[in-house]
């Protein structure tokens with residue numbers, strides 16, 4: 001049976017390992033971190049991504065591990081509700097999707113589902129790839145050398161191995177930096193995603209999780225992605241300086257950032273002319289990151305892993321499989337990367353007038369008559385981006 005090396009043990013990597021392992025392939029997953037990363041915040045699983053989870057027989061477990069978020073609420077400086085949107089009640093809709101789970105919890109479920117049939121190696125990464133006629137020789141940072149029939153890179157937006165095959169590939173920065181952390185839950189917290197706009201091109205968010213804590217995020221417009229490269233202590237200082245006068249629950253979030261590890265990213269997308277070279281292919285954020293602003297990253301990763309595995313298991317050779325994977329996934333990824341015009345600027349007003357205007361627009365857009373009219377007219381709109389693919393059915397492995 002073919003042997004494949006998958007790099008990255010988050011969502012796309014273990015999902016690919018599941019489908020290939022089910023087809024009898026020998027799968028090795030190498031993860032740069034020394035353990036399964038359990039950080040990260042609420043991610044949505046929509047449309048085709050949800051169907052993939054269903055076909056994996058994981059839907060009930062994913063729902064049981066859900067965050068319990070009931071909807072999205074925009075609040076003012078006193079915490080009063082400005083506008084409210086309940087969560088979606090179908091496979092794809094809603095700012096809060098029907099299926100919301102923490103990234104780390106999903107990664108753990110996928111890992112558990114695959115650990116018995118794949119070899120996981122933590123704390124190592126690829127440093128060199130040499131392609132031969134029938135295999136790829138791989139050099140690892142830990143010193144090992146091994147050969148595989150194929151290599152699939154599932155290392156996320158800032159993938160290093162991608163640079164070995166596409167040296168010019170770089171994220172397309174979207175003008176926003178985001179910091180995520182976890183804060184203790186207090187009695188006044190709710191099960192809504194609360195979203196506060198203090199002005200100055202900033203936003204503060206609090207969301208429930210199923211572990212008795214709250215997930216918090218600070219985002220701010222920034223002309224350059226540079227802050228993402230600063231050491232964590234400098235990032236924490238920058239966040240305190242930028243958000244010290246923001247009001248609402250912000251001091252709680254800044255205290256958590258000072259006290260515990262946080263995740264900081266310059267929000268971007270990956271757009272590449274090709275997703276494979278020779279015997280090496282890309283999947284998930286490494287190939288077509290749509291950014292957290294799209295709400296589609298995890299859905300793309302699950303769908304891409306399913307299609308890539310399905311094509312590899314059924315095509316005559318890897319070249320055909322990579323070409324068919326790309327033909328099926330490219331329009332879907334392209335649609336997912338199309339953000340609302342003006343985003344993220346319109347969601348991060350700078351002036352007081354901008355904040356008042358945004359709040360008035362949100363109040364109007366979430367009012368029952370407007371929502372009812374949008375619902376009635378929805379048949380006239382194209383399908384939700386998460387549904388704009390006809391997910392192939394691949395034969396059951398023998």
Ligand SMILES: Cc1cc2nc3c(=O)[nH]c(=O)nc-3n(C[C@H](O)[C@H](O)[C@H](O)COP(=O)(O)OP(=O)(O)OC[C@H]3O[C@@H](n4cnc5c(N)ncnc54)[C@H](O)[C@@H]3O)c2cc1C
Pocket residue numbers: 007008009010011012013030031032033037039040041042043103124125126154155156157158159160161180263283284285286291292297298301
């Ligand atoms: C720690 C973390 C927190 C996140 N938090 C959020 C969030 O709060 N909200 C949100 O919308 N999205 C978040 N994401 C992104 C989200 O998981 C992805 O958009 C989506 O699920 C697609 O997943 P992926 O598997 O393609 O990539 P990712 O989830 O980015 O996973 C990539 C994996 O590859 C590993 N890796 C990186 N480089 C190497 C290497 N050289 N060798 C081996 N392994 C490597 C990483 O450690 C990671 O485990 C987070 C990702 C990570 C890694």
